[in-house]
Amino acid sequence: MSGSVLEIKNLHVSIEDKEILKGVNLTIKGGEFHAIMGPNGTGKSTLASAIMGHPKYEVTEGSIILDGEDVLEMEVDERARAGLFLAMQYPSEISGVTTSDFLRSAINARREEGDEVSLMKFIKQLDKDLDLLEIDQNMATRYLNEGFSGGEKKRNEILQLLQINPAIAILDEIDSGLDIDALKIVSKGINKMRGEDFGCLMITHYQRLLNYITPDFVHVMMQGRVVKSGGPELAKRLEEEGYEWIKEELGITDETVEQNA
């Protein structure tokens, strides 16, 4: 079986009765890397949160379908076990729970009772992934995200991505706050996931990330919708010319979702 398919159709999302997404359409298939770009306040992170099921976001219209299953009917954990993963912009700190205990729980959550991953196998894979991401071994025994620097949190999100090995991953501003060396390492981790069985949606402000992870499709979001889609060349043009030309082309004066609120 080749990869999964995530279909987002006419998605409308509100937070505290304020509509942020106003009809997003997007399909991500296994083997594809998509990038969503756009200025601040256009609804990019809201899309990521709504797909995963963040408790504050309410879907008012539209659908999200993963391999024929209605994602909106699923609880957050069911979405995850169905194959979705979200690398968060602001991961929670979980005091008293070590990163390695948490990772084992997450891996075992996808396995049947009695078929839990063996400790040896788990440690072996963990060591490999820690090496790849150039993370200090002691992170495994530190409490999850507690006292982590911004860069450590991002690497930890990618560590989780590698360990959990989802069908479709959404990376919400995984590049923010990273220096160029850290960005290269994080990109190395993400690129390792490439394959027929893995689809990825990267959300970013900057073209910079796309120098290291080449997307197959680039989408621009404004006013809570995808307003333009293209190939990698679209990202290049955005880097050179900014967003103004799109606004002009589409007759948009204020690209944020505020405009007709």
Next chain:
Amino acid sequence: MTVETKLPFDKDYLEQFSKERNEPAWMSELRVSALSQVNTLEMPKPDKTNIRNWNFNTFKHEFTSGQAVTTTTELPEEIQAYFDEENKAENLLIQRNHSVAFSTLNEDLKDKGVIFTDIFTALNEHSDLVEKYYMKEAVSVDQDRLTALHAALMNGGIFIYVPKNVQIEAPIQAIFWQEDPETALFNHVLIVAEEGSSLTYLENYVSHNEEQKTVANIVTEVFAHDNAQVAYGAVDHFAAGTTTYVNRRGVAQRDAKINWALGQMNDGNTVSENITYLLGDNATSEAKAVTVGRGKQTQNFTSSIRQFGKQTDAFILQRGVMKGSATTIFNAIGKIEHGGSKSNSEQESRVLMLSEKARGDANPILLIDEDDVTAGHAASVGRVDPLQMYYLMSRGLTKEEAERLVIHGFLEPVVSQIPIESVRKQLTQVIERKVN
């Protein structure tokens, strides 16, 4: 409003009880004198908890022997869970009801003069030493009606004595197993660490009386002389039928350290007081405690460190998880006395509420009678953070598993301080059972 305590014990009963144990005269006299004070003393008054309707009077007192065993494998599994059979404490005493079922002490420690024995043997063999400390400086007989009752009716416990400059590496473990469901435990733990000595002690209280009513009235007294170090761990797990009143008290002299890690997992109503006196300069104490309240139980925990010496350092940490319609009051009291200059008093109390009907209160109290000191406190009562749950569930963990991790993480700062791994595991399992 005083509750009439009509207990079926008189002077003759106590003298007979004492005689049967071959106790020294001072002990017999102490019992009788304590009994004469019982009815004139007030009941303890734990802050914000009404104990008037609690059972303090229904119990059996007579000395109840438990069957001795030659190897620990003869014990039931639920008791074996408290130690690791393959890596057993070298220094282990198991009290079954009121008698010793099993005990062992490392030969080398014996040669060095270390005493680790049940309280009745200690009263026979080390009467003067016990008398010097027993219910004098730490817990006094006339503190309240229940401490007087304890002095009168004491029917179990241990004595640990560590001579000057003896360092004990391996933990000393005591298991107090209340096998008879109606028998009361008036347990007394007395620990004396002489100058420059050190020890790690861990105790477990266990009972299984869900229906039958009884009481546990426990006094612990720890004396850490100059430069001595005592690490004291406990997992209390009396069943729902037991009303518990426990006083754990420590006295630390110059440069001494007393650290507490208390896992307070009783299922019945409980009043627990843990007070440490830092008498000498540079004395330090950490008082850490966790509890899980469930069902209808009401609990009141006080952790207090009173700092008399200069440059003393105190840290109180309390963590509680409340579910069902359980009620728990946490009092953290840091007190720096006049003269305790350059001392530091810190405290943190946090309560996690898992149900609408549960009640939890954290009362941080700092009392400072000296100018040149530092102090700080933090207290909170809250629910599980929905964003933490979202984060964990977004990795595929079920709601139950995510909540379990958050709770364990919340209690971890205290659980991790329990010195024996098997007991730490066992405590983790008890927590698991109590929160699920």
